[in-house]
Amino acid sequence: MEKLINDQFNKELYSVNLYLSMSSYFKSRDLDGFAHFFRIQAKEENMHAMKQFDYIHQVDGVIAMQEVAAPPNTFESIKQVFELSLTHERLVTKSIYNIVEQALNDKDFATHAFFQWFITEQVEEEATVKTLIKKIEMIGDNSSSLYLLNDELLKRPSVVPDVELK
Ligand SMILES: [Fe+2]
Ligand SMILES: [Fe+2]
Numbered sequence: 332m333e334k335l336i337n338d339q340f341n342k343e344l345y346s347v348n349l350y351l352s353m354s355s356y357f358k359s360r361d362l363d364g365f366a367h368f369f370r371i372q373a374k375e376e377n378m379h380a381m382k383q384f385d386y387i388h389q390v391d392g393v394i395a396m397q398e399v400a401a402p403p404n405t406f407e408s409i410k411q412v413f414e415l416s417l418t419h420e421r422l423v424t425k426s427i428y429n430i431v432e433q434a435l436n437d438k439d440f441a442t443h444a445f446f447q448w449f450i451t452e453q454v455e456e457e458a459t460v461k462t463l464i465k466k467i468e469m470i471g472d473n474s475s476s477l478y479l480l481n482d483e484l485l486k487r488p489s490v491v492p493d494v495e496l497k
Pocket of ligand 1: 343346376
């Protein structure tokens with residue numbers, strides 16, 4: 332179980348890298364709203380990682396830092412960025428389901444309970460990305476609609492609390 336949670340921690344750190352890369356893609360195209368959206372995503376992923384970091388310590392486990400894979404640094408289109416994000420989130424969801432299933436099998440009820448928060452979070456994240464993919468499909472080649480969405484995304488508040496050491 333400790334290995335599974337350590338691997339999940341590594342996936343959250345990869346998610347930070349992936350979303351910073353996506354944020355950078357938009358920043359270099361002057362789509363500041365999209366860049367802001369993914370910058371906040373990266374911050375949320377860091378919060379996920381730190382929750383798991385703290386949990387491993389709370390149950391007297393050991394954090395084994397691993398190499399974090401490099402994300403793609405080039406993307407084909409705005410839509411492709413969001414599709415990649417959805418594919419990635421679905422993989423993360425599967426990984427969390429696997430941990431929860433294993434926790435039940437092992438009668439590790441603490442880990443089972445801890446990961447319930449992540450199950451709900453994954454539903455929200457996937458729903459957000461799916462909605463944005465639909466909006467981008469509706470926009471098509473209409474640049475004024477694209478800038479309206481960009482402005483909307485610029486207003487996304489950061490709801491991530493500062494992560495404090497437990
Ligand atoms: Fe996450
Ligand atoms: Fe995520």
